[in-house]
Amino acid sequence: MTGKRKKYECVFKEKLVITSYERNCITTLENEFGLFSGALTRWRQHFEKSGSKNYSSDFYLNLRSTDLRIRRLRQKINKTDLKFEILKKAGPYLNKGRESLFQFIYSNEKSFSVKLMCSVLQAGTVTYSRWKNHILNDTQKRQILLEQEITSIFFASKQRYGSKRIAAEMQNLGYQITGSGVRKYMEKLGFSARVKK
Numbered sequence: 001m002t003g004k005r006k007k008y009e010c011v012f013k014e015k016l017v018i019t020s021y022e023r024n025c026i027t028t029l030e031n032e033f034g035l036f037s038g039a040l041t042r043w044r045q046h047f048e049k050s051g052s053k054n055y056s057s058d059f060y061l062n063l064r065s066t067d068l069r070i071r072r073l074r075q076k077i078n079k080t081d082l083k084f085e086i087l088k089k090a091g092p093y094l095n096k097g098r099e100s101l102f103q104f105i106y107s108n109e110k111s112f113s114v115k116l117m118c119s120v121l122q123a124g125t126v127t128y129s130r131w132k133n134h135i136l137n138d139t140q141k142r143q144i145l146l147e148q149e150i151t152s153i154f155f156a157s158k159q160r161y162g163s164k165r166i167a168a169e170m171q172n173l174g175y176q177i178t179g180s181g182v183r184k185y186m187e188k189l190g191f192s193a194r195v196k197k
Contacts, residue, residue, distance in 0.1 A: 013043050020044065079116075086112055086120045092151050092189060098123065102131045103144045143185075146170075146177065150185050154193075162193040 016033065017040065020026055026040045086108075093104040105117045105128060118125045153166050161169070163183035170177050186192070 016040060017043050017047055082112060082116060083120050086117055090117075090121055092155070092191075094121075096189070099131075102128055103140075103147065106132060106141075107144050107148045146175070147185055147189060149173070149175065150182060150191075151189065154186070154191050159191070159194050 016029060016035075020029055020040050021044075023029070026044075029035070030037060030040055089108065090101070090104050093100045101121050101123050105114060105121070105123065108117065114128065115125055117123075118128055149170060150166055153169050154161060157165070163186055164179040166186075167177055167179040167182045170182070
């Protein structure tokens with residue numbers, strides 16, 4: 001004979017639902033408090049549908065407020081991570097002037113939003129748009145691409161590769177460029193290979 005399912009007080013349910021949101025676990029709590037399987041899931045669904053009708057209004061507001069704070073905090077963390085990544089990638093361009101920064105922004109438009117990059121690098125979005133629309137031609141686009149690739153290989157090698165080795169790496173990737181061509185770009189970017197002692 002199956003035993004009767006135990007009834008729980010509303011306050012108990014409220015506290016356990018809150019805990020399930022805070023700890024992000026359902027099964028563990030059900031086992032911990034000896035609840036029937038699926039109890040917490042039902043209580044949460046019931047709460048989300050009925051809201052303050054069957055639960056205290058304070059509980060409803062606090063839970064919604066907590067969810068909102070968590071969501072906003074996660075957004076801030078994600079934005080901070082993106083800002084850090086932008087600064088890290090833009091490091092070699094920071095002291096090269098506005099033109100170099102704009103070239104970095106242009107070459108990374110697919111990775112980050114232009115608005116965020118301009119904000120992090122303290123570059124005006126309007127000024128950048130004008131630069132992009134009126135100044136950038138096919139030759140400059142190719143130069144930007146080459147500079148980006150050279151920078152990537154240079155730092156991936158921990159600043160040990162010279163122009164010849166970087167040229168060889170780029171040729172393997174399909175670029176048509178010589179060691180002397182790479183050297184010119186490295187001089188422009190202020191890169192110099194570290195010599196082993």
